[in-house]
Structure formats: C-alpha cells, structure tokens
Amino acid sequence: MQLSHHQKKERPQNKPTVRSLFVLFLxxxxxxxxxxxxxxxxxxxxxxxxxxxxxxxxxxxEKRVLLxxxxxxxxxxxxxxxxxxxxxxxxYTRLGLGPQVGYQFSRFFMTGAGVRYYYSKANTSGYIIKxxxxxxNIFGYTYPVSxxxxxxxxxxxxxxxxxxxxxxxxxxxHSGLVPSLVAGAGFRIGRSHITLNYDLIQHVDSxxxxxxxxxxxxxx
Numbered sequence: 055m056q057l058s059h060h061q062k063k064e065r066p067q068n069k070p071t072v073r074s075l076f077v078l079f080l081x082x083x084x085x086x087x088x089x090x091x092x093x094x095x096x097x098x099x100x101x102x103x104x105x106x107x108x109x110x111x112x113x114x115x116e117k118r119v120l121l122x123x124x125x126x127x128x129x130x131x132x133x134x135x136x137x138x139x140x141x142x143x144x145x146y147t148r149l150g151l152g153p154q155v156g157y158q159f160s161r162f163f164m165t166g167a168g169v170r171y172y173y174s175k176a177n178t179s180g181y182i183i184k185x186x187x188x189x190x191n192i193f194g195y196t197y198p199v200s201x202x203x204x205x206x207x208x209x210x211x212x213x214x215x216x217x218x219x220x221x222x223x224x225x226x227x228h229s230g231l232v233p234s235l236v237a238g239a240g241f242r243i244g245r246s247h248i249t250l251n252y253d254l255i256q257h258v259d260s261x262x263x264x265x266x267x268x269x270x271x272x273x274x
Contacts, residue, residue: 131158133245133273137170148174154193156273164273165194172261185215187261197242205238205249205269213259232259238269246272 132155139150152170159165172187189211196204214229233255240249251269253262 132156133158133164133166135168135271135273137168137271139172145177146175148172150187154271154273156193156195161200162197163194164197165192167192180220182218182220183215184218185213187211187213189261195242195247201242203240203242203247203249205236205240205247205251207234207236209234209236211261213261230259232257232261234260234262236262236269240269245274246270 135154135156137150137152137154139148141148150170150172152168152172154166154168156164156166167190169190170187171189172185174183174185176183189209191207191209193205193207198204211232211234212229213232214227216225216227218225234257235254236251237254238249238251240247247270249269249271250266251262252266253260253264256264
C-alpha cells in the first residue's frame with residue numbers, strides 16, 4: 055500500500071531516546087576510566103613507588119655525608135708545630151720557644167694560632183742588653199699548588215728590656231707592646247715550610263729583621 059504525499063509528511067522521525075543515550079554512556083564509561091588512569095600515571099608517581107625509592111635514598115645519603123663533612127671536627131686535621139730559637143756564642147745568647155696549633159681545613163688552606171717567649175742577651179764593649187719577649191699570633195697558609203705556599207701572620211708582642219752601662223752599672227729599662235704583620239711566600243715540603251718573609255709594619259722594636267729574612271716552620 056502506498057502512502058500519499060500527505061501521509062509521508064506525517065510519518066514521525068526517529069529521535070534518540072533517553073534509554074539509548076544511557077546505554078551509550080555505559081559503553082563509554084570503561085574507556086573514560088582507562089584514560090583517567092593513564093593520565094594520572096604519566097603525571098605523577100607515588101613517593102612509595104620503587105622507581106623513586108632508590109633515587110631519593112641516594113640523594114638523602116649524599117646530603118647527609120656533605121653535612122657531616124661540614125660539621126664534623128676531624129682531629130686528624132690538627133697540626134702541631136713550634137718556633138724554636140737557639141743561638142749561643144761568647145757575646146750573644148738567644149733562646150726561644152713558640153708552640154703553634156693549626157687546623158688543615160682543606161688541601162688549599164691551613165690556619166691557627168700560637169704563643170711564644172724569647173730571651174736574648176748581648177754583651178758589647180760598653181753595654182749589657184737583656185731582652186724579653188712574650189707574644190701571641192694567628193697565622194694562615196694558603197697553597198695555590200701542593201709545593202708552594204703564601205704565608206701571613208699578624209702578631210702582638212710585649213717586650214721588656216734592660217740596658218746596663220758597664221762604666222757605672224746603671225740600668226735603663228724599656229717596655230711596651232709591639233705589633234708585627236709578617237708576610238711571606240715560599241716552598242712547602244711535606245708539612246714544613248721554607249719562606250722568604252718581611253715584616254710589613256717595621257716597628258722600631260720589632261723582633262723581626264728590618265729587611266727580608268728566611269723563615270722555617272714545621273708541623274706534625
């Protein structure tokens with residue numbers, strides 16, 4: 055049976071129902087869940103995941119070692135040394151002892167402090183001169199390369215002396231604080247140093263020579 059033109063126009067069109075949409079949503083739901091899992095997995099990894107555990111432990115161990123190296127006082131880096139003075143002759147006597155304590159912070163730098171006491175006596179044709187020195191210093195050695203060193207030592211010395219005239223046995227006393235700033239450079243041999251030094255202040259009563267002089271120090 056054929057429908058008239060009017061009847062064809064009146065035929066209802068097929069439209070999606072609520073039921074069909076619900077079925078389609080149920081079919082797509084598993085796919086959406088899988089996509090969500092993949093997205094989360096690619097963005098972040100749990101801190102408990104085995105892929106992270108080994109790396110985080112290694113980083114933590116390295117940081118702990120670095121902190122321990124910075125904070126730990128290592129007795130093996132202590133350096134004990136001494137400045138000795140001994141000169142004996144008919145008309146001149148010089149005796150001295152100066153313990154020094156240093157710390158080797160790195161292969162490039164050592165610093166420390168020390169004290170010293172010196173006594174000297176000179177017997178000239180007209181005078182007898184006796185000098186005493188008690189001083190303290192801080193020092194630093196830098197090593198640009200293993201066998202070279204640059205040296206600096208600020209120090210403060212208290213000196214008291216007496217000058218006795220032989221003609222009348224009258225004695226004149228003199229005392230006071232004397233600053234010095236010794237700089238030098240030279241060679242490093244093991245834990246010993248041979249340097250060419252100069253007192254930059256050049257105080258009139260400085261215990262150091264007025265010009266360049268050779269200095270020797272040893273640490274153990």
